[in-house]
Amino acid sequence: MTCDEAEILLHALIDGELDAGHAREVEAHIATCAKCAAAARDYREIKKAMAAGGLRYSAPPELRRRIEASLPRAQAPTRRALLRGFAMGSAVSAIAATGLFAVILRGDDEARLQTEFVSAHLRSLQANHLTDVVSTDQHTVKPWFNGRLDVAPPVADLSSQGFTLVGGRLDYIDGRPVGALIYRRRQHVINLFVAQGASAETRAAKMETMQGFNVHRWSERGLNYWAVSDLAKDELANFCEKFEAATRAAG
């Protein structure tokens, strides 16, 4: 081995990047070449001095804070209370559970949640992320949610009634995982969101319109449902009735 070769390879030797065969060759060269041996000794010394520390920088706290603030918020436990509070049908109970957020809740939690479900519906259409599991088979979609949600959303096959099951998706409503079942009727997409309710009470269905979408929500046996679609109100209500009837019959 020449000095020119060793000059490059001895770095790989020092860095532990050399295979055994080449390592032996370089070491053999160093053993017989005072110049390369001196270089290797100095490089090791410099490496040691560098390892002594003081060369790394710490990100300033202000920078860290800015970056953390720019990331989407981590799951906030209070949001869960918000959803549950909605399920209880009263902002009061939610305020009782999280007194801290009384100001935010202040009775308009229902409207806020509705906005979120409409946003989730919009996202599912825009982001090309309508489904996580694509299947028209309820027996494929239902088990897919296992382990992804703390509830098992009922899945109904309504194709004979004009609503085709397209698949399922895991969505998040402000940090909380929510199951979404996707149905189609003609060109229209229906997102049916299913989340755990706080009690087994059954709440009356309610239809509202927001940003041009119809939102139909109801509660049934401990689960809260929000159906969001650009379908006409009567068709969406019809879908919800069919879904309820089918799951009730199945359950």
Add this chain to the structure above:
Amino acid sequence: MPLKIVDNDPEKARRFRELALPHLDDVYTLARYLLRNAADADDAVQECYLRALKHFHTYQGPAIKPWLFAILRNVCNAEYARRANAPSTGADELPEDAEKAPLWHEAQETPEAQIVKRHEAGTIRRLIAGLADPFRETFVLREIENLSYREIADVAEVPVGTVMSRLARARAMLRSAWLAEQELKK
């Protein structure tokens, strides 16, 4: 209160936090050495994390550190381009007289070991700052960030052979400076 939906996948954001945030000091350290300016490093690191989150779906592993470094490097290159185009104000010049060559000619002011160590670290920092860009980058990735040759090659987008020759050059230059300093200590 408007709904803040920054990203439609909190699971992704959570993973990003867990994987990328612990390397903030690493990324910041590299930025400081690449840009040699604290304020620019701040901006570059923030931009790096924004881009990283945006492109997080392209991250395939295994190690996230080189992936973050590659992004930071792109951000820094953009900054270099900006500096090249901008009329020099002096503020963009090397800080801490990094370019005045023989900075290792500093006298020891106190025998206290701690001070000596800090002094040495300061000297090494300045020696590194004096290296030309490609050598400095390779050297810092290897010696301070502990990347393998392969990882450095990926970050710097050069063959491993180039990494090796750059590292040899960088160390040879540092060695000369180092020896000069040792000489002065005597």
